[in-house]
Amino acid sequence: MYTVDLHAHTRFFHGRRSLGDRFDPLGARLLTAMADRRGLAGVATTNHDYYTPLEPSGDVVALPGIEITTDRGHVLVVGPDPPAxxxxxxxxxxxxxxxxxxxxxxxxxxxxxxxxxxxxxxDVPFDAIEVNGKHPRSRPLVEQLADARDLPLVGGSDAHYPFEVGRAYTVVDADRLTPTAVVDAIRDGRVSARVSRSGFDRLLRRGYRAIHRRKQVIDALEEPTPGVGQPPGER
Known part of the structure; x- marks a missing residue:
């Protein structure tokens, strides 16, 4: 059995690809170092719409992956040969x-x-559905969806900062921790999702919920009042 975070990012910013490419090796080392502290055996690097092969040091296995932005939402692609x-x-x-x-x-x-x-x-033949570490309270809905599709659940932190690694993760039943073995375990249903319930993770979730509520209030206050400040033809 291995514990693996199947959804993590090596950088905490988007855009500026050339700057990000220089940061990614450091980001991967930070991810795997945090995964090691969390007691995880592996972490997948699933950056948005690109994959760069990385060789971080340490005992934690860095699994290849990419988070693809489709025309309907995001799909994680994890395995030995994700698209570049x-x-x-x-x-x-x-x-x-x-x-x-x-x-x-x-x-x-x-x-x-x-x-x-x-x-x-x-009708799309997905291999699994994610319990996301940013939204663990949605797990009952995700479980219903997985049951309806007869698909296994996996866990991923969706970490954009190293300290977020491991807040959700996957237990993989395999003899070895390799990209191919992880893919086989997912397709065979030999995986299960876990959400960390540590004091740190509970505090982190409360903090993020407070930030999101504050952002929603600010966004509502910044929305223009209908008819105010608009040209006559748009009122």
């Missing part, structure tokens, strides 16, 4: 799954109830 890059929004979920399977990778529905309608596509 994809154009955000260019692929449908079905095309993404076909691409993943052609490259011997698993295709996982990421955070199915956040900024996504991928979950509505019953």
């Amino acid at each position: 890059a994809t154009k955000p929004g260019a692929l449908s979920p079905a095309e993404t799954v076909a691409l993943a399977h052609d490259r011997n990778c698993a295709a996982i529905v990421a955070h199915p109830f956040r900024n996504s309608t991928v979950r509505e596509l019953a």
